Amino acid sequence: MADKSAVAADDKWQLAKGWRFSGEACGMRGDQGRRDMALFVSDAPANAAGVFTTNLVHAAPVKVSRAAIAEQGGRGFRGVVICSGNANACTGAQGMADAAAMRDLASQAAGTPQGSFLVASTGVIGRKLPMERVRSGIQAAGKTLAPSPDGLSHAAEAIMTTDTRIKVSTRRIDHPKGAITLTGVAKGAAMIGPNMATMLACVFTDAPATHEQLRPALKSAVDRSFHCVSVEGHTSTNDTVFVLANGLAWRPDAGHLDASALQAFNQALEEVCRDLARAIAEDAEGAGHLVVLEVKGAADEHSARTVAHRVAESALVKTAVHGADPNWGRIVSAAGYAGVKFHEEDVSLEVDGIPLFRNGEPVDFDAKAVSAHMRNNRRLTFSLTLGSGPGHCTFYTCDMTEEYIRLNSDYTT
């Protein structure tokens, strides 16, 4: 069970207008009483966009939600239903029928039109959804929907698998036509047992944003947040990010976001996604350090991200951080095989401002002192300069520990 303090509602959260939340327990997981069914419901039809796993093997709810957004042109959604404990992946035709049924049960429970829900799942793969439990969970959740921090915390808890705390981030944007609020929740990439490392995130907003505005905004925000997190480099079958906008922040005749309001919205969406992404890296299973990788001076942002990704996925880099070793060699050489061109003599590396490598050669630093610094700081920022280009990126990962190995291998015994 998660620590109670880690799932408490926070009065400082900003709740988007016209959104209600709930999370109930239906026994999908072994641990009795654990919330595992979440509903997120809007009072008015919302526009929606989604970013889904790029894994060729993707779960039934991913297929169902992606098709729904495409078929409805990203319009007319009233909510999202998410269960944790069963991913409904690798479940064949029955899985597709179950995902659609889960979506329709949510519409019924919320009293909204058929087909107005999006659906996501996380948990064990290869097992059929226990539909009787799904039904009772959704019905229970339908009765406790509330536009409150408590409702939100229950929903955020219900989507957790092995996360140790709920992940919520909100933003409010002032605007003459009415403040716009974004309320985001996520669950982490941590995994255990036969569960996959599924990352789920939803942002609920009252912004009067069209589907055409939401789609590029979400893609860009995800590229700079969830795509800049690597816990173990495994893209799951169920990864899903949704944004739903019901427009209730402004009066119905106030129109959609104009260019300047859209810019502010995009910025806030990116911030919410970055908060949630960082929280996922910080809560990774068995991790001892949060590692922030800043890559600078690349030819473009994509090159910077490619290099950061390679470094973040290196087991040698992650074990060196665990051992508090300022091992510039592992970082520089991981950058070297990322497939991005740079000149060795332009490369420099610092950890928390301490130079380790400069212009292609190691710096004569005090290894003992730097190691002590690394051991004593749970959050470490490595800054890697590749040249003088404009491309940069901030990437989050964690170290790799014996505890990680134990959690990921000993669960069967």
Next chain:
Amino acid sequence: MADKSAVAADDKWQLAKGWRFSGEACGMRGDQGRRDMALFVSDAPANAAGVFTTNLVHAAPVKVSRAAIAEQGGRGFRGVVICSGNANACTGAQGMADAAAMRDLASQAAGTPQGSFLVASTGVIGRKLPMERVRSGIQAAGKTLAPSPDGLSHAAEAIMTTDTRIKVSTRRIDHPKGAITLTGVAKGAAMIGPNMATMLACVFTDAPATHEQLRPALKSAVDRSFHCVSVEGHTSTNDTVFVLANGLAWRPDAGHLDASALQAFNQALEEVCRDLARAIAEDAEGAGHLVVLEVKGAADEHSARTVAHRVAESALVKTAVHGADPNWGRIVSAAGYAGVKFHEEDVSLEVDGIPLFRNGEPVDFDAKAVSAHMRNNRRLTFSLTLGSGPGHCTFYTCDMTEEYIRLNSDYTT
């Protein structure tokens, strides 16, 4: 120190004609008396080809050897000199001068023309080569060159870093014009401390093969051997594979390899390289299992290798094997994000012939029995079918253990 029995010469080794070997200690590493300087010398000029690290950050000896092969058109080489303990990487202009000096010292010690040696190094990066030790080591090795299994075992030992045993593989091909012999040595991708995971391999042969025959033969053999091994997915700054052919198997007027002899040679070269590659995976640090991944039914060989590589690099797959968990989900989903197209419903997976997943859905296997099988067998073969295409590949990796983490993080403390 390595176990004595692990470095003993084997009388069954086939030694290529006209090749002499030696390995001596020059104190490059901390452990006194450990062999760390190897010479491989041919009685006649040899044609050569090399495959080098694709890491953008590559060591001085890589630059020197690559340039030498290009400048000389792959002709006129008399040997290879390799030191272990210092990689001569990230060492700037001084490192280039030192690598060239090491090569020239080897020519002098062997009494061969200037510029007739190739050079490689493995070990700590970012430190200048201790040239006085290099000089004395090469001089000592020059005096003990021998066309014998003992000479070969000394040389094979001298290139080891954290390997626990020497890696030698040889083949003999019968031919009416004279038997052709290939004698291969390698050191592993295992790493520790600030050393990089350098993989070095050399094949010495008496085949009358031209540079133009050796180049594609080596590329193809490496693609099917060393490129099918992943211990931790880190491409080092120093990875190098050489093949040198001095032609002494046949009389000088017998010409070069004809088509059928070349085919036999290519096959033998691939076999030697595969033996050495498998030995590297088996000897990986902290590994409990050798994992053989057979990918079948892909569109082509490249697709099969790409999928195998992704699965082999997955920390989730490697920890599941360590935990003796027949976790088909981690393997199938790692295949799914390799970027290779296949249909989920065509995918099947077996471990040592036991079906785990068939046509896109999990098989109802006896998890306890399969887990016991996995625990009790140090070598496990996973067979992954992606469809009905002709592309297949056999890939070697190992599991990921607490011991691996300890070796790769605790060395500084």
